[in-house]
Amino acid sequence: MNSVLNPEAPEFYPHLTSVTQVRDPARHKGGYSKVKKTIISSNNMPLGVAYDVFKTFNDFNIVTYQLSENVIEQTNQILINELPAVKLKYYDNEYNTEKITDANDSFLDKVNINIDTMNGVQNSNDMFHLNSTKATPWNDAPIITKIQMGSTVFIAAKNIPRPQLNFKDTIDNSENLWVPKISDKPNNIKPLALNILYNEDGEAVGYEHPYRVELDLYHPPSYMIEPDPEPPTFPYALDETKFTFVATEAALDALVEHLTGVLELAVDVEHHSYRTYQGITCLIQISTNEGGDFIIDTLAIREHIHKLNLVFTDPKKLKVFHGAENDVLWLxxxxxxxxxxxxxxxxxxxxxxxxxxxxxxxxxKYCNFNTDKTYQLADWRIRPLPAVLVEYARTDTHYLLYVWRMMKHELLDVAAGQPHLLLSVFEESRQICAATYNKEVIHETSHIPLYIRSKKSFNTQQMAALKMLYKWRDSQAREQDESTTYLIPNHMLLALAEQLPREVQGVNACCEPMPPFIKQNLLTLHRMILSCRQLPIEPQLYQMPTSIRSMLDVSHQTLPAYDVHDLSQFPELGEQQHVKLQHAMLYLNKPSNLHVEVPAFVPGHLLGERPAIVSDLNVNAKLFIPPYDRYRKYRCLVQMEEIKEFKEKEAKVAAISKGNELIKKEVLVKLQQAQSQIKQEEIDIKQDSLVGVSHENDESDADKKIAQRKRKISAEKVEEKEAPKVVEEIKKDVIIKTTKKDETDLKPYEYKNANYKKFYDDVNNPKQNKTNVKKYKKK
Structure with a gap:
C-alpha cells in the first residue's frame, strides 16, 4: 500500500496504487476515475416519467438490457472469489438487491473481524481468525466513538469486553425472587434476618427490607435541622481539589476509613443498562469537604463494595443524593x-x-456553575475512563454538599425558622431508602403499556403477534443478559406486529437498520409472525365499563363532587390538609365583581345540593356532563342496543324452523272447535223437531238450517285438506318477511337518534313542557 496512506506497511500490496490511481490510457487503469465516471453516467440516466417514455424506444431497451447483463456478469466474477454460493440473476432486481446486501454484510463482517483480530479482541484460535499478528499493548485501549446529536454526545467504544463475564457473583436473570446480597449488618438495632413477604393470595412477593426497623426509628440529628452558625464555604474548583480514583481493595479500605471520620458526604451513581438485562452499576462518586472527590470503579472491585455499609447505614452521618430513587435500588x-x-x-x-x-x-442557582450534561448517555463501562467522563462524574457530587447547606437555610427561612418543612424532606428521603429492589416479572399483560403508548389500533392477530414477540424478546434477553431494546427496539417490535409481513423481505423492511439479533433469528421471527397470521380475526364484543354502568342507575347513587381544579399531580392529602383545601376552595369560589358563578362548574358539596342545569338540548339534565364523556356513554348504549338487536335476529332465525309446527297446531285446533260446534247445533235442532212444537214453516226453516250446516262442514273439510298447502305458503311468507326485515335491520346505527335521557332519573326530575323551555330562553 502507498506509504502516504499507511506509513506502517509501505510494502503491503504495492500494485494497489497502479490499479486505483494510475491514469494510463494505454493500460486502461485508474480505478478511481472509472468509478467516478460510472457514477456520473448513472446519475444521468432518466428517472420516473422520463424513463417510462424512453422505454417505448427499442434501441433504448436494447442498450439498457445489454448494460444490465454486463453489470451482472462482472458482479458475479467479483463475488465468486469470496462468496461462490452467491450468484445474481438476470432481470430480477429484487433478488439481486437482496444478494448484494448479504454480500456487503459478509464483506463488512470480515473486515470487522480482521480489525478486532489486529486489536487483540479476537482469540488466536477463533474460527474466523484471519491473521496471526500478535496484539501489542498499545492497541488494548477501546476504540472510542463520539456522536453528537443536538446537545447530547454519545460516547461508546467498539471493543469493550463485557464486564459481567468477570464478575465473581452469578447474575440471575430468571423470574425467581431476588435475594438480598447483604451478609453483614453494621449499625443495626435488630440483627440481620431475611424475612419473606407474602401477598393476600399467599404468594411470595419479595424480602423484607433488612434495615426496616432502623429506618422506622430514624430521626435526623439536631445539627441537621438546626440553623448553621456560619454560612457554608464555597468549594474549590475541580482542578484545585484532590481527586482519588479507587480501583483496588486497599484503596477502598482507605476510603472507608476516611469516611468514618466525616459527618457529611455527597454520593452519586453511574449506571449502564443497554448491554445487560438488569443493569450494571459502573461508578460510585463520593465527595467530602475534608478529602475531596473520589470515584470508585465498581466493575473492578465489585465484590468489596459492601464495605460501604459501615458508613452508608450510620444514622449519624448525612448522605446527600440528588434523585436517589434509582440509586438506592441499584446499590x-x-x-x-x-x-x-x-x-x-x-x-x-x-x-x-x-x-x-x-x-x-x-x-x-446556588453555585453559578453551568454543568455540561452532554455526556449523560455515555457508556460508563469504558476503561480507562476518558478525561471528559471523569470530569463529568466529579461535577455530580463536587458541589452537592454546598447545595445541601444552601437548601437547608432556604427551607428554614421559608418556614419562618421552624423545621417542619425541612423534616418533611427528610421524611420523603426516608421513604426512598425504605424501597426494596425486585426483579421485573413478565405477565400476560406486560405488553399492554407499550401498546397504549404507541397509540395504535390492533386487531386480534396483531395483538397476538405483539404479545408473542414481546415475551420471546424478554426470554432471549434474560438468556443472553442483554437489554430488550438492544435485541429488538420497541419501534421495530410494534412495526412487526402491525405489518405482519408475509415474506422475509418484509421483516427486513420493518427492521432497518437491522440489529444483529434479528439478523441471527430472522427465520424464527418470520415463523412466529406467520403463525399469528393464521389466527382468526375475532369480533370485539363491547362490554360497558363498570364506571359507566354504575352511572345508568343514578337514582340509587349519590353524584360525586365535581372539582374544577385538577390536583392529580399533588400527593394524597391528610384529613386536616383536606379540610384546609376545602376552605381554600370556598374562598376561591366566592362570588365577586370579577368572578361569575357558573352552576355547572360549582362543586356540589360546596353548594349544599346538586346543581340544577337547564339546557336547550336536554331540559331534564341534572348535572353538566362534558361532550366527550357524553359521547362515550352514548356509544356504550348504542353498542349494547346493537348486540341486543343481533341476538333478537338470531332468535328470529331460530324460530323460523319451528314455524311449520306452530301453524299446523293452530289450524288443527280451529278445525276441532268448528266440528264440535256444528255437532252441537245438529243435536239441538233434532231435539226441537222431536218435541213437535214447531209448525210446518218451522220445519222448513229447520231443514234449511241443516242444509246450511252440511254445506259449511263440507267446505271446512276441503279447507282441512288444503291446510298443508296453506302452511307452506305461510312459511314462505314468514321467511320472505323475516329476511327483508333483517336486511333493513342491518343498516348502521345513527348516533344522532340515541336517547340522551337514559342517563338521568325521570322519576325525580319530571319532564318540562315546551312553554317552560321558551320561558327559560326568554330569561
Whole structure:
C-alpha cells in the first residue's frame, strides 16, 4: 500500500496504487476515475416519467438490457472469489438487491473481524481468525466513538469486553425472587434476618427490607435541622481539589476509613443498562469537604463494595443524593448496600416549589456553575475512563454538599425558622431508602403499556403477534443478559406486529437498520409472525365499563363532587390538609365583581345540593356532563342496543324452523272447535223437531238450517285438506318477511337518534313542557 496512506506497511500490496490511481490510457487503469465516471453516467440516466417514455424506444431497451447483463456478469466474477454460493440473476432486481446486501454484510463482517483480530479482541484460535499478528499493548485501549446529536454526545467504544463475564457473583436473570446480597449488618438495632413477604393470595412477593426497623426509628440529628452558625464555604474548583480514583481493595479500605471520620458526604451513581438485562452499576462518586472527590470503579472491585455499609447505614452521618430513587435500588441489587440518613436535594427542590428540579438547575442557582450534561448517555463501562467522563462524574457530587447547606437555610427561612418543612424532606428521603429492589416479572399483560403508548389500533392477530414477540424478546434477553431494546427496539417490535409481513423481505423492511439479533433469528421471527397470521380475526364484543354502568342507575347513587381544579399531580392529602383545601376552595369560589358563578362548574358539596342545569338540548339534565364523556356513554348504549338487536335476529332465525309446527297446531285446533260446534247445533235442532212444537214453516226453516250446516262442514273439510298447502305458503311468507326485515335491520346505527335521557332519573326530575323551555330562553 502507498506509504502516504499507511506509513506502517509501505510494502503491503504495492500494485494497489497502479490499479486505483494510475491514469494510463494505454493500460486502461485508474480505478478511481472509472468509478467516478460510472457514477456520473448513472446519475444521468432518466428517472420516473422520463424513463417510462424512453422505454417505448427499442434501441433504448436494447442498450439498457445489454448494460444490465454486463453489470451482472462482472458482479458475479467479483463475488465468486469470496462468496461462490452467491450468484445474481438476470432481470430480477429484487433478488439481486437482496444478494448484494448479504454480500456487503459478509464483506463488512470480515473486515470487522480482521480489525478486532489486529486489536487483540479476537482469540488466536477463533474460527474466523484471519491473521496471526500478535496484539501489542498499545492497541488494548477501546476504540472510542463520539456522536453528537443536538446537545447530547454519545460516547461508546467498539471493543469493550463485557464486564459481567468477570464478575465473581452469578447474575440471575430468571423470574425467581431476588435475594438480598447483604451478609453483614453494621449499625443495626435488630440483627440481620431475611424475612419473606407474602401477598393476600399467599404468594411470595419479595424480602423484607433488612434495615426496616432502623429506618422506622430514624430521626435526623439536631445539627441537621438546626440553623448553621456560619454560612457554608464555597468549594474549590475541580482542578484545585484532590481527586482519588479507587480501583483496588486497599484503596477502598482507605476510603472507608476516611469516611468514618466525616459527618457529611455527597454520593452519586453511574449506571449502564443497554448491554445487560438488569443493569450494571459502573461508578460510585463520593465527595467530602475534608478529602475531596473520589470515584470508585465498581466493575473492578465489585465484590468489596459492601464495605460501604459501615458508613452508608450510620444514622449519624448525612448522605446527600440528588434523585436517589434509582440509586438506592441499584446499590441494593449489585452490592447489598443500604442507606440510613439520606437527604435528597430533588425532594427539597419540590418542597421549595422551584421551577427547575434538575441538578443542573440547582448548580446554576446556588453555585453559578453551568454543568455540561452532554455526556449523560455515555457508556460508563469504558476503561480507562476518558478525561471528559471523569470530569463529568466529579461535577455530580463536587458541589452537592454546598447545595445541601444552601437548601437547608432556604427551607428554614421559608418556614419562618421552624423545621417542619425541612423534616418533611427528610421524611420523603426516608421513604426512598425504605424501597426494596425486585426483579421485573413478565405477565400476560406486560405488553399492554407499550401498546397504549404507541397509540395504535390492533386487531386480534396483531395483538397476538405483539404479545408473542414481546415475551420471546424478554426470554432471549434474560438468556443472553442483554437489554430488550438492544435485541429488538420497541419501534421495530410494534412495526412487526402491525405489518405482519408475509415474506422475509418484509421483516427486513420493518427492521432497518437491522440489529444483529434479528439478523441471527430472522427465520424464527418470520415463523412466529406467520403463525399469528393464521389466527382468526375475532369480533370485539363491547362490554360497558363498570364506571359507566354504575352511572345508568343514578337514582340509587349519590353524584360525586365535581372539582374544577385538577390536583392529580399533588400527593394524597391528610384529613386536616383536606379540610384546609376545602376552605381554600370556598374562598376561591366566592362570588365577586370579577368572578361569575357558573352552576355547572360549582362543586356540589360546596353548594349544599346538586346543581340544577337547564339546557336547550336536554331540559331534564341534572348535572353538566362534558361532550366527550357524553359521547362515550352514548356509544356504550348504542353498542349494547346493537348486540341486543343481533341476538333478537338470531332468535328470529331460530324460530323460523319451528314455524311449520306452530301453524299446523293452530289450524288443527280451529278445525276441532268448528266440528264440535256444528255437532252441537245438529243435536239441538233434532231435539226441537222431536218435541213437535214447531209448525210446518218451522220445519222448513229447520231443514234449511241443516242444509246450511252440511254445506259449511263440507267446505271446512276441503279447507282441512288444503291446510298443508296453506302452511307452506305461510312459511314462505314468514321467511320472505323475516329476511327483508333483517336486511333493513342491518343498516348502521345513527348516533344522532340515541336517547340522551337514559342517563338521568325521570322519576325525580319530571319532564318540562315546551312553554317552560321558551320561558327559560326568554330569561
Amino acid at each position: 441494593q441489587r449489585d452490592f447489598g448496600v443500604y442507606i440510613v440518613g439520606l437527604f435528597d436535594t430533588h425532594q427539597a427542590a419540590k418542597a421549595l416549589n422551584m421551577p427547575g428540579l434538575s441538578l443542573k438547575h440547582l448548580l446554576f
